[in-house]
Amino acid sequence: xxxxxxxxxxxxxxxxxxxxxxxxxxxxxxxxxxxxxxxxxxxxxxxxxxxxxxxxxxxxxxxxxxxxxxxxxxxxxxxxxxxxxxxxxxxxxxxxxxxxxxxxxxxxxxxxxxxxxxxxxxxxxxxxxxxxxxxxxxxxxxxxxxxxxxxxxxxxxxxxxxxxxxxxxxxxxxxxxxxxxxxxxxxxxxxxxxxxxxxxxxxxxxxxxxxxxxxxxxxxxxxxxxxxxxxxxxxxxxxxxxxxx
Numbered sequence: 001x002x003x004x005x006x007x008x009x010x011x012x013x014x015x016x017x018x019x020x021x022x023x024x025x026x027x028x029x030x031x032x033x034x035x036x037x038x039x040x041x042x043x044x045x046x047x048x049x050x051x052x053x054x055x056x057x058x059x060x061x062x063x064x065x066x067x068x069x070x071x072x073x074x075x076x077x078x079x080x081x082x083x084x085x086x087x088x089x090x091x092x093x094x095x096x097x098x099x100x101x102x103x104x105x106x107x108x109x110x111x112x113x114x115x116x117x118x119x120x121x122x123x124x125x126x127x128x129x130x131x132x133x134x135x136x137x138x139x140x141x142x143x144x145x146x147x148x149x150x151x152x153x154x155x156x157x158x159x160x161x162x163x164x165x166x167x168x169x170x171x172x173x174x175x176x177x178x179x180x181x182x183x184x185x186x187x188x189x190x191x192x193x194x195x196x197x198x199x200x201x202x203x204x205x206x207x208x209x210x211x212x213x214x215x216x217x218x219x220x221x222x223x224x225x226x227x228x229x230x231x232x233x234x235x236x237x238x239x240x241x242x243x244x245x
Contacts, residue, residue, distance in 0.1 A: 011138055013057045017047060018064040018177065018207025019227040021102065022081065023073040041077060043228050048084045052091055059137055061088060061121075064207030064225075065100025065177025071110045073103070078111055085120040094135050095121030099148040100177040100207060101187045106151040124175070127153035129163050134170070141170030145201070149177070149189045156186050161195030174204035180215065180222060193217045 022041050044067075051058045067081070088095050097119065099105040105112045105125055116123055122133045127150035135142045143166055147154065159181070165172055174196055178189030188208060196204050197217035204222040212226035 012059055012140070012142060012171070014060045014062060015047065015051055015058050016062045016064065016205045016223070016225045017228065018205075018225055019066045019100070019210055020044060020063075021066055021069040021227070023077050024069040041080075044081055044084050047228075048087050051088060051093060058093070060094045060135070060142075061096075062175055062205045063095065063097040064175055064205050065098050066102045066207060067097065067100070068103040068111060071103050071105070071107050071112075073111055078115060082115065082118060082120070089120040094133075094137075096124065096133065096144055096146070096175055097121060098124045098146055098175055098177050098207070101149065101189070104151070104187070105148045112148070124148045125150075128155065129160065129174075129176075131164060131166055132175075134168075141168065143168065143170055143172045144175055145173070145199075146175040147189075149187060151187070154186075154189070156190060159183065159190035159192040159195070161192040161198075163195055163199035163201070165199045165201065171203070172199075172201045174199070174201045174222075176204065177207040179208060180206060180213075180224075193220075193222060196220055196222060 020043050022044060024040055050056060051061060085095060099112050103111060112119070112123060112125065116125065124132050124146045125148050126132065127147060129145055129147045131143060132146045133144045135144070145164060163174065176189065176191055178191045180191050181193050183190045193215055194217060197220040201220050204220060206222060206224045209224045210227035211224065213224040215222045
């Protein structure tokens, strides 16, 4: 590991994705609705293809909320998503999936409740922040902390400020689908950047905001990767370069 501009860096090469909103149905596209829906629902396959490209060097994938447009997507879509995620599992690529606010885990018929037993990698379901996994790669331990907003169980009357951190060597990473320093209602999971920094996290992978944003507080880098595709319009660069940590 090395110190770069105050941020702890290591050799992990990670693809940080959020807000794919698979299953979204476009409207008013002059007869191209079905074509656009298929394009959007194919985004995950493109991401997995990128990860599995020879010499990509990507060692881990973080899926930080709103993978689906709704908590109850079509069964065929879910099956195809699981098929793609199993490709990562077969290639021994660690995966962490966090539910968002569109595909919320609150409901009994949530895809994450119904298909939890067969979900590859780590599926976050705890309603309050806790360590969800430690993964060792290249001799470095990466400790991940997260939560899945759950109505009635996640206590967020104000921005979350208290976050856990184990006293073990390694890189400490938060993974949250929420609103950083912005109160947009409980279901948008307001988060305090000061609280995340005080926890001593090295990196915080965020989802929910559809634009690329980053913020540094103390020694902590917090980052929204932005949506791969904004509703109705593709970014010129479909996938940003994987984030080096």
